[in-house]
Amino acid sequence: MSEGSAGKVNMAFIAAIVAVATIGGFMFGYDSGVINGTQKGLESAFDLGKLGIGVNVGAILVGSSIGAFGAGRMADIIGRRGVMMLSAVLFLVSALLAGAAGSSAIFIIARIIGGLGVGAASVISPVYISEVTPAAVRGRLSSVQQVMIISGLTGAFVANFVLARYAGGSTASLWLDFPAWRWMFWLQAIPAAIYFFALLVIPESPRYLVARGQEERARTVLTRLFGAEEAARKVSEIRASLAADHHRPKLSDLVDKASGKIRPIVWTGIGLAVFQQLVGINVVFYYGATLWEAVGFSEDYALQTNILSGVLSIGACLATIALVDKIGRKPLLLIGSAGMAVTLATVAYAFSTAVTGADGAVSLPGNNGVIALVAANLYVIFFNMSWGPIMWVMLGEMFPNQIRGSGLAVAGFAQWIANAVVSVSFPSLVVSPGLAVAYCGYAFFALVSFFFVRAMVNETKGRELEDMVG
Template identity: 40%
Template sequence: MNKNAVIYISMIAALGGFLFGFDTAVISGTVESIRSLEFGFGLTSGELGFAVASVLIGSAIGAWYAGVAAMKFGRVKVMLIASTLFSISAVGSALAVNLWDFSFWRWVGGLGVGIAAVIAPAYIAEVSPAHLRGRLGSLQQLAIAIGLLVSFISNYFFANIENSPNADLWGGLLAWRWMLLVEVFPAVLYGVMALKLPESPRYLVSKNKLEEAKKILIKYANEPEPELKIKQIQNSLGNLEEIVSIKNVLAKKTLFAPVVWMGISLAFVAQFTGINIILYYASSLWSAVGFSQGLSFAVPIGTTTIGVLMTVVGMLYIDKIGRRKLLLIGSIGMGISLWITGFIFMKANQVEGNLVLSPELSWSALISAHIFYIFFCCTWGPAVWVVLGEIFPNKIRTTGLGIATCANWIGNVIVTWTFPPMLQFLGLAPTYLFYGVCCIGSYFMVKHFIPETGNKALEEMSYSFEKP
């Protein structure tokens, strides 16, 4: 096996995860600007929630159809579609003139995010040998974490060129608009690099391109008996036309439905850990508890740097410890750290409508929130995408992954859209305590419904998982 070759193509596929992370976090630096009447669109808290959530609505739709598109056109062509959508969105959202214009272009970018979220883990799982699949599958989450980091660094750079995210920079565009526009560069790179990728051998077998599939299995998966592997893939695919439609996959009459609902549950619950409220609203959250504007932009850079490092830790252990055990550890760690953060915020005072913590408590809140993020990045972050890439049988992998990822984005929409009103009417402390309860609930969901998927050939994955 050419180990370097399979790592290389997995890294290219994971560029979609980089854009996923970049697009997810870039909004953090623009929240206060687009809310502003002077520099943005003069939004209410509900409208702000919609503006932030529009990308997530697009992501849900993109994920829903990505699986079926990948079955029809191939994984690589669908990556090229995602690259195009990211590029168009970057330009359109940077030049938007009102809420609806801005939300539409963010929605277009969301289509790309949803597609990338489905295709990368499916493709990496299908080209990787079983003993490397956990680590290579985790490249998706590592790329997301790096995308988050680069986005926060980019936001910090543009916000500090003239010490304001609302400064008038080049081309008559405000700094916050440049934060959005710069995404066009990695988006184009993603498309160019995707052109170099070999197609998934499972897709090629489904299209009866057996010789091409054989070459890829030998080169990237080190298959000693590629003809036998192709036969196993053919058997696992069965009569493809009978099952790949979304309606059939979800129907109770098919025995694949239990596996699909496992994937839906895991993906949906992942959003209710509260991870994205910290990412999307990072700068405004830390401003709210007394950090200066410059520091509130800088803190997320430190956060996401830790995230990248902790994702690497998760990658190193996911094949040793197992996916399921990582999820269970993460649920407990995230829940406790969110509760601690919430209790700290309960001690904040209200001064002219703003939360004020003492310096000691401000840093305590920062530390406990980072402990939450550490637990997420080395457990749920990589493990969820690896499990979703593995759990579905060949016949329904991209369709099932698309449905599960759609559920993930629907959960993301709910969390993101409801967070500003929750913050306004309940306050920061009850909101954090609520998501802490959700994290503890996720422990019991994983314990009773999610099987271990590590160290199995993809052809072994079936609907007959027994409850662990």
């Protein structure tokens, strides 16, 4: 956006739009984090073993991978806002059904439905935000998505802790004689309903509208965002960026017609998406309580530790908001990769010293429990000041207009498949070969991600979306 028009930017309206769109991030986080404190309830209600817990926890990831892949394409058909509204409905249905599930099979179906909403929201909210914000502050505003994801996770951790404390445990009876773990899911219906109704008052993405031939509607939205003069210029720029391909966006656009090969920018997007998961962050998000109980923490203290991690994550994301449009995306990714490699290796060392007492209780000797806790939280900070928000920022802005929806579909699908591999395998890895080896693996991928960023990622700070190539 030109400097001359900067004063006409309606930042209050843009901020309101971003606030609504990122409720999807909150739902993403809440739906992902609520499972953290419910695993004892699931075990007792459905008589599950370690594999069964892995399947029930991982069920959301099946829906998420499908939702992410389908949403990218669907957003080019029914619009960005339309996909977000569909996500809100899926979140509501999932919350009600998961809490009421009478069997593992019904619970898995409920979580898959929720996963469809999570996957869709995870890829569409960043795209929508990037398409309605000025280039100069796009990274900052897109990073709000991660703040809301972590806020959702933290909200779920707090709700789980309060409900479990009030009831006397996650499996103890609460209101209407239902156990607390069921209410942990039902509470999600409240923000899901808020999300749906809030979406009714925000506009559709102007870039989607131009792609669909609705230039007057796009001009109206852009005028409200940036003023009449800038709106006319932006419509022309968007039209020109789409003019090279005289067809509506489709999946085959990801293949370079000249070489017949998948565009390099697509591989970069897939790499960013996959490495964000292979560093093991969702082990903390999904299994935080189980993880800390495995090394001797009580359920109550483990749930409090989850809340601490959530608060630190929000603080780290706020730091990213302050830095991302100043120092850029790539430096933050490199700092995060290096920091995660060191802290994950430290956690692996601490867990390697775990001992089992005569009563079967597991503990970390000496100061190793404190070392593990500090290193794990430093890891969470490094992740959430880098790969957590920046991966979504870059996926929302790095693809050219013609392939943005399709690129997000493929990268989002890859992200959730990697998430599933890490999350479903974790309960078995705790048993054999153990936590120390698992964390060594996550540290290795953090190290590799550093070299991937150096070689493959190009800076996008300050560039207009119409100028993206790949």
